[in-house]
Amino acid sequence: xxxxSRRGMLAAACLGCGGAHMGFQATPVQAQTPGWSPPAEAxxxxxxxxxxxxxGSMNLMTQERAxxxxxxxxxxxxxxxxxxxxxxxxxxxxxxxxxxxxxxxxNPQANRRGSNEEVVVGEIGQVGTQLDMFxxxxxxxxxxxxxxxxxxxxxxxxxxxxxxxVGTIFTRAVMLDIARLRGVAVLPIDHEIxxxxxxxxxxxxxxxxxxxxxxxxxTGWGTLWGRDNARYISGCPGIGVAAAEHVLAKNVMLMGADxxxxxxxxxxxxxxxxxxxxxxxxxVHGVHLLENMKLDELAARGQHEFALAVQPLKIRGxxxxxxxxxxxx
Numbered sequence: 109x110x111x112x113s114r115r116g117m118l119a120a121a122c123l124g125c126g127g128a129h130m131g132f133q134a135t136p137v138q139a140q141t142p143g144w145s146p147p148a149e150a151x152x153x154x155x156x157x158x159x160x161x162x163x164g165s166m167n168l169m170t171q172e173r174a175x176x177x178x179x180x181x182x183x184x185x186x187x188x189x190x191x192x193x194x195x196x197x198x199x200x201x202x203x204x205x206x207x208x209x210x211x212x213x214x215n216p217q218a219n220r221r222g223s224n225e226e227v228v229v230g231e232i233g234q235v236g237t238q239l240d241m242f243x244x245x246x247x248x249x250x251x252x253x254x255x256x257x258x259x260x261x262x263x264x265x266x267x268x269x270x271x272x273x274v275g276t277i278f279t280r281a282v283m284l285d286i287a288r289l290r291g292v293a294v295l296p297i298d299h300e301i302x303x304x305x306x307x308x309x310x311x312x313x314x315x316x317x318x319x320x321x322x323x324x325x326x327t328g329w330g331t332l333w334g335r336d337n338a339r340y341i342s343g344c345p346g347i348g349v350a351a352a353e354h355v356l357a358k359n360v361m362l363m364g365a366d367x368x369x370x371x372x373x374x375x376x377x378x379x380x381x382x383x384x385x386x387x388x389x390x391x392v393h394g395v396h397l398l399e400n401m402k403l404d405e406l407a408a409r410g411q412h413e414f415a416l417a418v419q420p421l422k423i424r425g426x427x428x429x430x431x432x433x434x435x436x437x
Contacts (some may be wrong), residue, residue, distance in 0.1 A: 114352045133211050144349050144377045146247045146270060152392045153254035162269050163384060164242060164252055164394020165361045166277075168320040173361075177415040181436045187411070189401050190237035190432035191333055197236060198337040198368070205230035232421060233271065233428040239362075239420050240397040241271040244427040245383075247392045252394045265425020272422045274396070274429075281416035281435065283411050284309040285407055286345075287328040294328035295345035300372045301325060303354045313412040319359040322416045326403045330366030333400070346372040352385045356393045364398030364433075398433065411437055 114189045138315035153159070155330040157167050191197065195206055206229040215221045234244075242252035243266045243332060251257050252269065260268040286301050289309050295301075309315055317323055325347060344367035347355070352371065355363060363370055377386060398418065406414075414437040420429035 115176070117431075131360065144381070146384075146387055147392060152247075155253045155394055157253075157394070158181050159253065161253055162242075162255075162273065162311075165359070165396065166274055168359065168361050169275070169277060169279065170320075173280070173320045177280050179279050180280060180413060180415045183437060185437055187405050187409070187414075187435045187437075188432065189403065189406070189416075189435055191330075191400060191402050193430060194252070194334075195237045196334055198333065198340045200341060200368075203231050203235055205232075205235045231421055232430045233426045236430045237398075237400045237402065237430050237433065238428050239271065239274070239418060240386070240390055240399065240428045241266075241274065241377070241388050241426065242269050242394060242396075245386045245392050247387055250391070252391055262425070265423070266427070267425065270423065270425035270427075271420050271429045272426065274422045276422045277322070277361065277396075277416065277418040279416055281414050282310075282315050282317055282321050282322055283324040283326055283403065283406055283412050283414075284315075285326040285410075285412065287326055288385070292328065294331060296344060297339075297343045298372070298376070299327075299345035300348040300376050301327075301346060301351050302348065303351050306351055307352060315412050317358050317360065318353065321358075321360050322362045322364060322370065322398070323355050323360050324398070324401065324403065324416075325363075325365040325370070326407045327365060327367055328407075330401065330403055330405075333402070341368060343373050344368060346370055347385060348372055348375070349377040349384055349388065352388050356389065356395060360395060362396040362398055364401050366401045366403040368399055370397045370399055398431070401433065406435055411435065413437070 155161055193205060208227045210225055243257055245276055246257055249257050260266050284306060286309060289305060328347045329344045345363055346367050361436045369383055375381045375384055389397055414435040416433060416435060418431050418433040420431055423429055
């Protein structure tokens with residue numbers, strides 16, 4: 109079994125898959141990766157940013173990258189990439205989001221001004237379109253940069269690396285339309301996105317992943333959101349371990365997708381493993397995951413490069429945040 113380094117070298121080669129699109133013929137081969145297990149502490153710590161770092165890939169969020177992203181806005185068009193928060197969303201386990209309208213309050217002044225508001229009961233960190241923070245996931249008791257999670261846990265949230273520390277994300281984004289590459293509207297539930305497909309999509313789309321980018325995967329799975337919630341959460345197509353390592357080796361700022369974990373679920377890399385790409389991205393590399401994105405409109409437009417704006421809620425000590433990302437181009 110081969111382990112990967114904290115600098116994001118490939119754990120093992122991942123082979124391509126079949127399909128044809130726009131005249132490009134993909135080579136049909138197996139989408140399998142040898143067995144994988146989390147790297148040892150000595151292999152992943154300290155991070156590339158040093159032992160004291162708590163920001164991970166957000167160290168790449170510089171003024172220069174924001175300026176470059178702004179240069180991609182040529183028409184002023186905007187596409188919202190977040191789903192509407194409602195009681196009809198797909199949920200896992202005990203997660204919930206309930207909204208209750210309060211009775212209208214009539215202010216006593218003569219102009220009879222009425223006031224309306226609501227009470228929301230539920231999670232606002234791990235429901236809807238959401239950004240994951242590092243302590244959301246662990247390898248054993250440790251999160252990013254080998255920080256012991258019990259040492260930063262409190263009844264009222266994490267005392268370090270909460271989502272309130274992320275700040276505004278505004279960077280170049282590349283959307284890899286793997287569903288279109290394969291000539292389907294929705295990838296099969298067990299489809300593992302491979303390194304070969306990532307390279308093929310870049311070639312077909314004439315785009316390249318660069319340092320500091322947000323890399324977004326369109327699988328078509330998001331079209332099930334609110335329409336077939338049971339199927340949506342039963343599993344999903346997504347990237348495998350080798351594909352994740354291939355992208356992370358390019359020092360990206362975040363990875364996102366129109367499914368619930370970004371990665372293939374359940375994993376084919378290691379049968380019985382629980383969301384290994386979550387560990388690779390958040391714990392090993394300190395790279396955020398942007399889940400449950402609404403990508404159908406961008407895919408229909410064929411928009412593969414754009415400026416991505418994401419502003420996590422300032423939830424002190426939160427493990428993540430509901431977000432409403434926007435593509436600008």
